[in-house]
Amino acid sequence: xxxxxxxxxxxxxxxxxxxxxxxxxxxxxxxxxxxxxxxxxxxxxxxxxxxxxxxxxxxxxxxxxxxxxxxxxxxxxxxxxxxxxxxxxxxxxxxxxxxxxxxxxxxxxxxxxxxxxxxxxxxxxxxxxxxxxxxxxxxxxxxxxxxxxxxxxxxxxxxxxxxxxxxxxxxxxxxxxxxxxxxxxxxxxxxxxx
Amino acid sequence: xxxxxxxxxxxxxxxxxxxxxxxxxxxxxxxxxxxxxxxxxxxxxxxxxxxxxxxxxxxxxxxxxxxxxxxxxxxxxxxxxxxxxxxxxxxxxxxxxxxxxxxxxxxxxxxxxxxxxxxxxxxxxxxxxxxxxxxxxxxxxxxxxxxxxxxxxxxxxxxxxxxxxxxxxxxxxxxxxxxxxxxxxxxxxxxxxx
Numbered sequence: 001x002x003x004x005x006x007x008x009x010x011x012x013x014x015x016x017x018x019x020x021x022x023x024x025x026x027x028x029x030x031x032x033x034x035x036x037x038x039x040x041x042x043x044x045x046x047x048x049x050x051x052x053x054x055x056x057x058x059x060x061x062x063x064x065x066x067x068x069x070x071x072x073x074x075x076x077x078x079x080x081x082x083x084x085x086x087x088x089x090x091x092x093x094x095x096x097x098x099x100x101x102x103x104x105x106x107x108x109x110x111x112x113x114x115x116x117x118x119x120x121x122x123x124x125x126x127x128x129x130x131x132x133x134x135x136x137x138x139x140x141x142x143x144x145x146x147x148x149x150x151x152x153x154x155x156x157x158x159x160x161x162x163x164x165x166x167x168x169x170x171x172x173x174x175x176x177x178x179x180x181x182x183x184x185x186x187x188x189x190x191x192x193x194x
Numbered sequence: 195x196x197x198x199x200x201x202x203x204x205x206x207x208x209x210x211x212x213x214x215x216x217x218x219x220x221x222x223x224x225x226x227x228x229x230x231x232x233x234x235x236x237x238x239x240x241x242x243x244x245x246x247x248x249x250x251x252x253x254x255x256x257x258x259x260x261x262x263x264x265x266x267x268x269x270x271x272x273x274x275x276x277x278x279x280x281x282x283x284x285x286x287x288x289x290x291x292x293x294x295x296x297x298x299x300x301x302x303x304x305x306x307x308x309x310x311x312x313x314x315x316x317x318x319x320x321x322x323x324x325x326x327x328x329x330x331x332x333x334x335x336x337x338x339x340x341x342x343x344x345x346x347x348x349x350x351x352x353x354x355x356x357x358x359x360x361x362x363x364x365x366x367x368x369x370x371x372x373x374x375x376x377x378x379x380x381x382x383x384x385x386x387x388x
Contacts, residue, residue, distance in 0.1 A: 121363045159354045159356070166356070168315060190384075
């Protein structure tokens, strides 16, 4: 019977459960999300899910971080300017995609509660961690000052993009992304993140 | 009888209705907001409200813009650096105040709908319009390049603050505000908004 349960254990279970989580979130939203539905969609037992994730919010945080990591890869072009542009353009492309919109809708604060859900903070910390090498390599190449705070630099890169999506309601495109990259690089070179 | 109805007409009606709107929004939230309740709280007839505002969203947009304008004054210190710091610090103070939190909660996109309500766009356009003189005076004083796009400069000033409030969940304070002012000014001087 074990061959009939390919999702019984290992990394495949993790991938299947996380993928099912993102689909469930996209289709039902956060408030109607249940671990039962995820388990059913992933073809695993509910206890298999709870063995790996203590609660639904931990599962959601992991699933969103994995989804964003897959859709917004960390570039390594050999130039910090090109890396920043690629990163900002990937973010813009993701925001403009149906799956990006769906994930963003879950990550946003609910009306009446102006504080981001834990999952959002988790995803953002994960993004910063993954993007650290972009800044480290730029320092090694002498493109920006040593001691540049990578987290501050990455936040400056994405802030103008999120402002437009969340506050001003402007559309975002490659021009927005390139301007954000120029802003972040100019500030780093001026020593604002040191 | 006319002396018994001091709110019957004129600017006082407008002020009373707008103030009542902000209180109603703070106490009940957007979804439970009604023009009936606003009229009752302001001591005017509902038709008086509808004579001035075509619908509840127009009323809300006006009320939020007026409230923000009152709580985040536009500075004129004689120095663009001081003006930007004062503006950013006022924004941070407002975000950290109960009334700021309440207004922000209404302005935020609802979960499942990642686009800001019309009122948010209206408030932000109003903020940009009011802040234009800060940039214009800086250009006149030769502190930043002529041709600097004021809207882009102001958006760059506030973007790092909103990112922390809406996405990363970090607290914001005067240090956040001063860093945002330095970022905006550095970028303007580098010609990024020209």
